[in-house]
Amino acid sequence: MKLYSVDLSPFAARVRLAIYAKGLAVEILPPPGGDTKSADYLAINPMGKIPALVLADGVVIPESDTIVEYLADAFPGSGLRPKGAEAAARARLLARVAELYVMASGAALFGQMNPATRDAVVVEAAFAKLADGLTHLNLFATEDAYAVGDTITTADCALVPILVFLGVFGHVFGKGDLLAGHGKLHAYWARVQKDAAVIKVVGEMQAAMAARAG
Ligand SMILES: N[C@@H](CCC(=O)N[C@@H](CS)C(=O)NCC(=O)O)C(=O)O
Incomplete structure (x- = not known):
């Protein structure tokens, strides 16, 4: 299997975390031509988006949520899927709330990073929605060692890259620690950053951000 990925992408990072945490045999590559819109990459994923997983038989699976779910199904012994229907539902709920509401x-903030062209109304509206999303997410956060249970699951894969970007947004927009008012999430983020696979993927994202910032 091959994963087309770039280090900065939170969507690709979601899949890389699953691969690193579970030691899955997946070759990780940049898009051919280094660009999601190159003719060679569009021939692989016509949506022109990263990530995309290519199976041994050539089938292409795009969309980070679908790829991680596929890996959980394809490697049932990996522990990516929490055991039992209730725990699996909790993991899906965390991933869904994180994606839809956080x-x-x-x-909207990705387009507002440059202070010279920033629209304060757009920024404040985005932070208000973000605060609501974090309130929802905090409701469902657990006090387990990981997002659900005692190992990395599909839920951690969804949460970790988003929390990396929340750290960036808090810093860039002068809002401080966006998790400060969300105790369970705050404690989860402190716990999970000690995991070796999380350290690896967060380091890759931060290095890519530093390179982009010049
Ligand atoms: N919903 C998709 C989003 C993927 C996505 O937007 N990836 C970005 C990289 S962060 C991308 O490929 N952007 C190129 C583009 O949209 O043209 C997923 O979860 O995989």
Whole structure:
């Protein structure tokens, strides 16, 4: 199997965390031509988005949530899927709330990073939605060692890259620690950053951000 990935992408990082945490045999490559819109990459994933997983038989699976879910199904012994229907539902709920109400709310901020062209109304609206999303997410956060249970699961893969970007947004927009008012999430983030696979993927994302900042 091959994963087309770039280090900065939170979506690709979601999949890389699953691969690193579980030692899965997946070759990780940049898109051919180094660009998601190169003709060679569009021939692999016509949506022109990173990540995409290519199976041994050539089938291509795009979308980070679908790829991680595929890996959990394809490697049932990996522990990516928490054991039992209730724990699996909790993991899916965390991933869904994080994607729909936190990541989606924060997305507007990617276009507002430059202070010279920043629209304060857009920024404040995005942070208000983000605060609501974090309140929802904190409701469902656990006090387990990981997001659900005692090992990395699909839920951690969804949460970790988003929490990396929340740290960036807090710093860039002068908002401080965005998790400060969300105790369970705050404690989860402190715990999970001690995991070796999390350290690896967070380091890759931070190095890519530093390179981009010049
Ligand atoms: N919903 C997709 C989002 C993927 C995505 O937007 N990836 C970005 C990189 S962070 C991308 O490829 N952008 C190129 C583009 O949209 O043209 C997922 O979860 O995989």
